[in-house]
Amino acid sequence: MQRQRSIPSTKVNVVIKALYVFLLLGIAASHVAAQDSLLTGYVLELDSGEPLQYVEIKNLKTGVAAESLEDGRFSIAAKKNERLQFEYPGYRTDTLVVIEFTIKRVYMAPDGSAIQLDEVQIQAMTDSRLDAELKRAEVEGQFTETSQQRGGVRISPSRWFGKTGRQARQRHEMLLAEKERRQIDARFTPEAIMAITPLKGEDLELYMTKYRPTVEFLTTANESDLRLYIMDTYAKFKALTPKQRSEIKIPERESR
Known part of the structure; x- marks a missing residue:
């Protein structure tokens, strides 16, 4: 019977070391690639x-x-x-x-665009631009600031009383009002109301103006809650006298 020859231990050690070095180089390369x-x-x-x-x-x-x-x-x-x-x-x-x-x-660098925005400009914004302008107004209107050198948060009178800060807070109010209006319009629609009530035309506009829900209500209300709200307020609308209906002022809106 022929005896098998054994591999010298020195050769085994060389192979193991080579594999170890190769593995380390692979790990290092992948680490650099991840950093890059x-x-x-x-x-x-x-x-x-x-x-x-x-x-x-x-x-x-x-x-x-x-x-x-x-x-x-x-x-x-x-x-x-x-x-x-x-x-x-x-x-x-x-x-x-x-x-x-x-x-x-x-x-x-600032692009020199006007800081003040009117309602027509705000209404013409896309939803994403509106959100971006809201964030910008929040930052510019802050009257507190963080000092990395002194530590903590301190009040900044110049931000609060300065022209830029006042304009930013006014702009923020207008932008927030527009965002809330869009949130309400997305759910309190003529289609949703006409699906439950016989209202249409001027009566529909009067009803939607008089009983427009708040954004706080719509934030937590599901579809059943909204349906019940429309039914309850429609009953109140029917009970209004002609004089009470004539006193409802329908807001004018710019065409989009």
């Missing part, structure tokens, strides 16, 4: 150097989007030579080509 796929940085205002929150950062190649945080910090998946777009209401849209993955500081 995430770009981190800060978005700041050009004039003041203050961080900008809610800036939308979009990878124009992949469509991946991110949003800057309260301190302006952002992180987004990207690779070399891909272009990132930075967009924020009231500021010039900017782009950045990814060259390397050190922490970036992106400065955005």
Whole structure:
């Protein structure tokens, strides 16, 4: 019977070491690749150097989007030579080509657009633009600020009494009113009312003006609650005298 030859232990050790080194190199390469796929940085205002929150950062190649945080910090998946777009209401849209993955500081400049908005302009906004303007007004209207050097939160009289802060709070009220109006209109519709009641024409407009529900009610109300609300208020509407109906003022709305 022929005896099998054994493999020298030195050769086994060499093979094991080679496999170990190969495994370590693979792990290191995957780690570097993972790092290279995430770009981190800060978005700041050009004039003041203050961080900008809610800036939308979009990878124009992949469509991946991110949003800057309260301190302006952002992180987004990207690779070399891909272009990132930075967009924020009231500021010039900017782009950045990814060259390397050190922490970036992106400065955005105001576009000179008017701060004041009238009701017609607000009504013409898309829902996404309305939400963005609401966030912007919230940030600009804040009268408290966080100090990284002193620590904690402190009151800023200049923000509260300043012209920009006052305009931002006024704009915020108008924007919020429009958002709530859209939320109500989405559910308290003529179709929903005519499906339950015989109302139409001028009577329908008078009813919808008089018994328009609040956004607080609609936030928690399901379809059964809304149906019951319409039936109850329709009964009250039928009981109104001609004089009481004539006193209902139908609001004028701009055509869209």
